[in-house]
Every structure is written in structure tokens, then in C-alpha cells.
Amino acid sequence: MALSTSAGAEVQRPLATVVIGGLVTSTLLTLLVLPAMYGWIERG
8 A cells, every 4th residue: 555556545555554564563562662671670
């Protein structure tokens, strides 16, 4: 959807951008930030 150039792409592209951003952000939070915070809290 984010790379589409067909009819209606101007409506789908912003939504696809937000969805992709959310997936990337949630993946980084789950794999990097939460384990680091867990380790930091457990030490204290």
C-alpha cells in the first residue's frame, strides 16, 4: 500500500505510512527497550 501508484493511492499511502511506523516502533520497543528496562529495574 505504501508503494502503490494506482488509483486511490493518495488516500492509502498516509494510512500505510502510519501502520508501518507503528509496526516498526512496537517491534523496537518489544525487542530492545522493554528488555533493557526490565534488566535495569531488576538490578535496582
